[in-house]
Amino acid sequence: MTNMNKPFSVLKERLSGITSSRKKIGFISASLGFLLTFGFLLSPASQPFHHALFGNYEDELGVTAESSASDAAEESRKYSNTLTEETVKKGQSLYSVLSSLGLGPGEIHNVTEKLKESFSARNFRPGKTYIVEKDPAGRFLCFTYKQTPSSIIHVQKDAESGDYSIWEEKLEYEVRTGALGGTISSTLSAELQQNERYALIGQLQKLFVNRINFRRDIQPGTSYNVLFEEKWLGNEFVGTGNILAAEISLGKIPYSAYRFTDSKGRTDYYDSKGNALNKRFCFVQPCNYSRVSSGYGYRVHPILRKRHFHGGVDLVARSGTPVRAVADGKIVFRGRKGAAGNMITINHANGYKSKYLHLSRFSSGSGYGQRVKQGEIIGYVGSTGRSTGPHLDFRMYRYGKPENPLAVLRSAMPTQGVPKAEMSNFLAQISVFRSQLETGNVLVAGIAKNAAEPSSAIN
Numbered sequence: 001m002t003n004m005n006k007p008f009s010v011l012k013e014r015l016s017g018i019t020s021s022r023k024k025i026g027f028i029s030a031s032l033g034f035l036l037t038f039g040f041l042l043s044p045a046s047q048p049f050h051h052a053l054f055g056n057y058e059d060e061l062g063v064t065a066e067s068s069a070s071d072a073a074e075e076s077r078k079y080s081n082t083l084t085e086e087t088v089k090k091g092q093s094l095y096s097v098l099s100s101l102g103l104g105p106g107e108i109h110n111v112t113e114k115l116k117e118s119f120s121a122r123n124f125r126p127g128k129t130y131i132v133e134k135d136p137a138g139r140f141l142c143f144t145y146k147q148t149p150s151s152i153i154h155v156q157k158d159a160e161s162g163d164y165s166i167w168e169e170k171l172e173y174e175v176r177t178g179a180l181g182g183t184i185s186s187t188l189s190a191e192l193q194q195n196e197r198y199a200l201i202g203q204l205q206k207l208f209v210n211r212i213n214f215r216r217d218i219q220p221g222t223s224y225n226v227l228f229e230e231k232w233l234g235n236e237f238v239g240t241g242n243i244l245a246a247e248i249s250l251g252k253i254p255y256s257a258y259r260f261t262d263s264k265g266r267t268d269y270y271d272s273k274g275n276a277l278n279k280r281f282c283f284v285q286p287c288n289y290s291r292v293s294s295g296y297g298y299r300v301h302p303i304l305r306k307r308h309f310h311g312g313v314d315l316v317a318r319s320g321t322p323v324r325a326v327a328d329g330k331i332v333f334r335g336r337k338g339a340a341g342n343m344i345t346i347n348h349a350n351g352y353k354s355k356y357l358h359l360s361r362f363s364s365g366s367g368y369g370q371r372v373k374q375g376e377i378i379g380y381v382g383s384t385g386r387s388t389g390p391h392l393d394f395r396m397y398r399y400g401k402p403e404n405p406l407a408v409l410r411s412a413m414p415t416q417g418v419p420k421a422e423m424s425n426f427l428a429q430i431s432v433f434r435s436q437l438e439t440g441n442v443l444v445a446g447i448a449k450n451a452a453e454p455s456s457a458i459n
Helices: 009-015 017-042 044-054 066-078 094-100 105-115 188-194 200-207 405-411 420-439
Strands: 082-087 129-134 140-148 151-157 164-170 174-183 223-233 236-250 253-261 267-270 291-294 297-300 307-310 313-316 322-324 329-336 342-347 352-362 377-381 391-398 401-403
Touching: 094 105, 105 151, 105 164, 174 188, 174 236, 174 420, 188 200, 200 223, 200 236, 223 420, 236 420, 253 420, 329 352, 342 377, 391 405, 401 405
Parallel strands: none
Antiparallel strands: 082 129, 129 140, 140 151, 151 164, 174 223, 223 236, 236 253, 253 267, 291 313, 297 307, 313 391, 322 377, 329 342, 342 352, 352 377, 352 391, 391 401
């Protein structure tokens, strides 16, 4: 990884650039005069004139001969501002640094108030460097701190008025496209950390929050591909930007997310079929039912005739009616469960868990430990266990606590997908992303190979 705290040599050159340019201009002017008079001054006839011209002449700095030029340069340095590079030490704060530079409590308060919008105390860490400019008398003039690779903070004091001006200098970075992919050997976070792109994990978790539990579901052997933006300042890697495409395969079930901007300028993430991701966690009805025979909450049990708490809803339906998974998830129980009869329990994202009781039988594709998609048939309505007739006792839990299943279903609004008029453009975008993933823009040792194309060309 590139060292983010490299010396300010380039910045120092910029700060002293005005002086350098003036020297160059003076050199050009002097050279022109020299070319005009050089021939005359070297001729024998010019020797008396040469002595008269230079023998007793004092220039603006009192130089009368070449031997005194070095004295003049030394004298000039005495009257020049100085630039020094310092390092933030352990235990130091911005207040203590400014105080050590001669600023009083009132001045520091004034400066820190102006810095609130642009300065981050979190980025002021031991080991990072800053530049101090002082006048010939050693009085403070300017404090320059590179808080991030692309953000430089300047605190400057006006030598005449004593007022302070604060501004943030933003460096323009180049956006490139990078890609990572392969088979996970331990965890996805470790895989990204190994490739020095750990910052992507947060975005990936947010994209798949309603579909994948990163701790439980991603195991060694899981395959993944990620296409993303990178920020660079010359040869220095600054950080990652937006994820453009992500594909994760859990067994035989692929999960995908693609960034797409429609013709109206709206940008969002969608799966391969154009369904929007993460608008709101959406559930579907577990089965087609005719009525609710028993609601959620306290009731008198129809068989035991005792008052008790009913943690689900009884949905009356014909025996054999298909029962579907209300959302993507993993089957964590499938079998006989006492009075509940044949039951299936599915773990979902966001801490949700659904239970399906009194099933007549299970579907062939709903084995224990298998992942199921939303709407997939997992079993059929029955009357097994303690039951008075065919119905589905449907229950929902959030972080282990029961919730009213009907209220949960009502609160989950359908997600919006890519408009039909935009589908051709969306599919073309996916094709471009997949082509880029297949070409293998692989990151090695912190440098992105084949990653010079700006993301704007593909997004």
